[in-house]
Amino acid sequence: MATLEIPTPMRGKPQPSREQVIGHPRLTVLDHPLVTSLLTTVRDQGTPPAEFERCLHELTRFLLWHALQDAEISSVSVSSPTGVQADGGRLADGLAALAILRAGLGMIAPLRQLVPAAPIYLVGARRDEQTLAATIYYKNLPGPLHRLRHVLLLDPMLATGGSAVVTVQLLRQTYPGPISYLGIIGAPYGVQQLLQADPGVHIYLAALDERLNDQGFIVPGLGDAGDRLFGTT
Ligand code: PRP
Numbered sequence: 001m002a003t004l005e006i007p008t009p010m011r012g013k014p015q016p017s018r019e020q021v022i023g024h025p026r027l028t029v030l031d032h033p034l035v036t037s038l039l040t041t042v043r044d045q046g047t048p049p050a051e052f053e054r055c056l057h058e059l060t061r062f063l064l065w066h067a068l069q070d071a072e073i074s075s076v077s078v079s080s081p082t083g084v085q086a087d088g089g090r091l092a093d094g095l096a097a098l099a100i101l102r103a104g105l106g107m108i109a110p111l112r113q114l115v116p117a118a119p120i121y122l123v124g125a126r127r128d129e130q131t132l133a134a135t136i137y138y139k140n141l142p143g144p145l146h147r148l149r150h151v152l153l154l155d156p157m158l159a160t161g162g163s164a165v166v167t168v169q170l171l172r173q174t175y176p177g178p179i180s181y182l183g184i185i186g187a188p189y190g191v192q193q194l195l196q197a198d199p200g201v202h203i204y205l206a207a208l209d210e211r212l213n214d215q216g217f218i219v220p221g222l223g224d225a226g227d228r229l230f231g232t233t
Pocket of ligand 1: 102158162224
């Protein structure tokens with residue numbers, strides 16, 4: 001009986017270490033006890049999909065906090081119940097999100113809650129298990145994207161970086177501005193690929209793991225985020 005060979009496309013490929021990418025000016029890796037705790041839950045293979053999704057939401061909130069640190073504010077004034085006007089501000093228009101299917105869907109809810117006015121675009125990217133090459137199988141990017149001022153790219157896993165890179169290349173056909181990639185876990189290899197692919201991308205991660213294994217999975221990682229999220233493992 002023929003045995004099924006597991007493809008090992010990363011075997012023998014040189015990978016940068018964490019130390020080689022960690023100080024890059026366009027890479028932010030969160031460091032907070034709450035993040036550590038949430039990451040431990042999402043890494044745990046016993047965590048059920050609903051709890052996995054809840055933790056993904058919480059981690060995405062932290063990522064948004066950092067990625068929008070310098071977001072532009074439009075001044076507004078509101079009437080407080082005390083009868084006194086309160087000067088304030090709201091996030092200015094021009095911010096949008098682009099979620100990569102499937103797993104990026106698990107990062108949309110906190111964005112919707114914190115920035116309700118931001119449009120959300122979708123792209124489907126799939127990587128070939130034999131070669132790890134990413135292809136786009138779905139895209140929904142209507143509208144004048146060139147008018148946007150900041151795009152947040154949402155995908156929990158940055159492994160080889162292939163899915164993020166093809167998505168950025170697609171986005172670049174109509175959008176020249178800054179892109180913030182928000183991910184839960186990245187590998188140094190994927191970080192390096194994405195940073196080299198486009199000088200306008202800043203990467204925000206909850207964790208930077210050690211490396212990719214021979215199959216191209218981040219280790220220790222959390223498995224396949226899409227499967228974990230939708231219970232299709
Ligand atoms: C996973 C993950 C990323 C991609 C990362 O998606 O959610 O999109 O792989 O790998 P890369 O950096 O090597 O491209 P997958 O292709 O498994 O699709 P899914 O989200 O539909 O499960």
